[in-house]
Amino acid sequence: MSRACLGLLVGMALGFAGWFGGFGAFLLVAALGAVGFLAGRAIEGRLDFGDVLDLRSRRR
Template identity: 90%
Template sequence: MLVPLTGLAVGMALGFAGYFGGFGAFLLVAALGAVGFCAGRALEGDLDLRALLRGDGGRP
């Protein structure tokens, strides 16, 4: 149940940004949300940034 509610909150935030700030604000909120999501996954250990930056596709 947490995932649908999180998706709802993100959708509402993007909708408000798009309505009140225009398309540029919508893109900024979406980009910062993606950065925050990747940072959270990296902090949890679910995303290996070193392998991603090396460009080897996560292969050892």
């Protein structure tokens, strides 16, 4: 599936959540989508939470 198609599906899901459930449902769907995206990246091995946390400690 192309990224454009995936973006279309996510946009439609957020639109339906906003239309039928209101702004709270829109935010909930967006937050859960972000969590799912990060979990998927971590499972694929493209995201290492140790590196993300280490970057914060380097800035100080």
